[in-house]
Amino acid sequence: MIVFDKEKVESTLRKYLDSSVDFILQVGGYILDGGGKRVRPYLVLKFASMIRGYNKEEDYILASALEYLHTASLLHDDVVDGSEKRRGRLTANRVFGNDTTVLVGDYMYANALYLFSIYGDIDMIKNVSDSVKKMAEGQLLELKKIADFDTTFDDYYKIVLGKTAVLFGSCCYVGTALASEDKNLKENAYQYGVNLGVAFQIVDDILDYEGDEEKVGKSLMNDLKEGKITYPLLVVKDILNKEDKDFIKSVVLDKNPSVESLLKAKKIVEDYGGIEKAKADAESYVRKAIENLKDFPDNKDKQDLINLAHYIVKRES
Secondary structure (H helix, E strand, O other), X not given: OOOOOHHHHHHHHHHOXXXXXXXXXXXXXXXXXXXXXXXHHHHHXXXXXXHHOOOOHHHHHHHHHHHHHHHHHHHHHHHHHOOOEEOOEEOHHHHHOHHHXXXXXXXXXXXXXXXXXXXXXXXXXXXXXXXXXXXXXXHHHHHHOOOOOOOOHHHHHHHHHHHHHHHHHHHHHHHHHOOOOOHHXXXXXXXXXXXXXXXXXXXXXXXXXXXXXHHHOOOOOHHHHOOOOOHHHHOOHHHOOHHHHHHHHHHHHOOOOOHHHHHHHHHHHHHOOHHHHHHHHHHHHHHHHHHOOOOOOOOHHHHHHHHHHHHHOOOOO
């Protein structure tokens, strides 16, 4: 359970979505109104509070800046994927068009880095800029690996680092840097976020196979439908017999696979233990994340971060 002053985060997100172009505010407001757990701002605030004992105004501003980066990546990702739904409603590109959505995403990236230039420092900017670079690399690699049945674990981790993990890491790094100059703590915070992010993405992959469509907020088996090799399939594809391997290859290569084919592919992955193996590996990353917290003060905020790590693998959306 993620409990914090979400109302203040929401008001800060809107306050610093600052533009003289009304349409940017309209599109930005639409995506922000779509909600979300605000895990990334939560991480910034919790790490700063765990060390300092309380949160300052700049904690909320930089937490919002990092949420802008996440939002920008979602806007671009939905255009690239041609997505129709996110969080249970039409994506911004379906409402406002691809051109507008991409440009608003660009604005959010720029606005986030502008806020870091005012309220952050060069160390934070270096870390966050590196994450933005890796995010772009991850999205490009994911695009290149569409319908590539030979996708490897190394490919997958590079994609996941960019899609999810490095931004989680930067949130934890920035939260720590707001309250401490200790390099060891900042690095441990970053690694907590990366491990948490990998676990988070593996669970996302699992939910695409067996989640509740209403809770997840998008169609299930969408990744395989788009030709993406995600974790449950990745962990079993090398042990599939020839018949099952050939069938799933055909689904991956099919630009519009039938529901029946997707359900058959799902059953094959489940029968080979792909879901259970993915869950076990997500738990392993959670344990690594918790270990990364050992040098931090023992207080309620630390316990909340431990609880968050456990929640990540039990969530249903």
